[in-house]
Amino acid sequence: MLGIPLRLTFQSRINLGFKSFLKSAFFLLLLGGLGYGILRYIQYKANVMDIEDYSPISTLKVPETQLYRAKYPFIDVHNHQFDMPIKDVSELVAEMDSLNMAFMINLSGFRGLYLEKSLQNIAENAPTRFGLFLNIDFEKIDEPDFAASNQKLIADAVAAGVMGLKVYKSLGLTDTDQNGNRIAVNDPRLDPIWAACGQHGIPVLIHSAEPESFWKPKDRYNERWLELRQKPSRYRDPKDYPSFESILAEQHHIFQKHPNTTFINAHLGWMGNDLDRLGRHLDQYPNVVTEIGAVLAELGRQPIRARQFMVDYQDRVLFGKDSYKMEEYYTYFRVLETADEYFPYYRKRHAHWRMYGLNLPDTVLQKLYFRNALKLFPKIDPNAFENP
Secondary structure, three states, rough: OOOOHHHHHHHHHHHHHHHHHHHHHHHHHHOOOHHHHHHHHHHHHHOOOOOOOOOOOOOOOOOOOOOOOOOOEEEEEEEEEOOHHHHHHHOHHHHHHHEEEEEEOOOOOOHHHHHHHHHHHHHHHHHOOOEEEEEOOOHHHOOHHHHHHHHHHHHHHHHHHHOOOEOOOOOOOOOOOOOOEEEOOHHHHHHHHHHHHHHHHEEEEEOOOOOOHHHHOOOOOOOOOOHHHHHHOOOOOOOOOOHHHHHHHHHHHHHHHHHOEEEEEEHHHOOOOOOOHHHHHHHHHHOOOOOOOOHHHHHHHHHHHHHHHHOOOOOOOOOEEEEHHHHHHHHHHHHOOOOOEEOOOOOOOOOEEEEOOOOOOOHHHHHHHHHHHHHHOOOOOHHHHHHO
């Protein structure tokens, strides 16, 4: 009778020992697995780069044409020189000469003393190389004399040498009236301004909305994901902003309402990704032209369609760059003038894709570079373009 409990006790001890062994082995395996996983993760992170750093050198063997100077003298109708009142323009003029830029329009002329000093600097130091656009404070829309004061502002500015009116994207997006309400691009209280520009024969370069992708979810399907990551304030949450299409509709309404005023729809009207739509837009509004500032990447990724568009609408497109950096013009020249394939754009957040040259005909290049602008701006001396 005594042997049975002893055998049970011995067997229990064996079972307990085996279970303890299994637990220890499992714990060691778990610990080892975790350690291995952590080590692999560290190695992975050490070898993984961010997409912003990934810049592969293409192995593609194709002709490469490096251009540092435009084939013809050109007029940049979309530029910003925010320090023009105090700027020593001599260095800028030298860079313009190297690029073959005959004339630059500074859209940031603002108004008042700033505008006066900018005009003075240009007149004294480079009168044949720069033009200025006026800017209006739309948030004063509720002031009783808003229309009359701005009509006078436009008349006085034109008399002083201003060449046009620049409208920033804040109108329609962030500008508000005294009650905090968004000011629509086609607010009827602004009609006297558009009409005044037509009466004085100056164009309105208007930037409305932003790339449509700024309104889309910030996920892996968004073409502008990298830009929204680097510039998060550019995201337009549909809960806080009017839709992309509604802002464009407001803009197009003023084009229709003011047929005697010429409008330069900036940045290909944010329709560079849909050139069929842009073509219909230009067909519908004969008082509208467009320009390619900051949207060259849209053209460079669709060379066959873009070339045909530029040929079909060769009288309706102007050369523009937007922010100024001399080296970035080289990519413009390469896209517009060459037949090169698969070369990089200069700013990854605007285009993670590669560029292809449009190889535009000389007649189209001349219109894009200067002939179309000369029609809009009779104050520009045409002599610099007589023998391009």
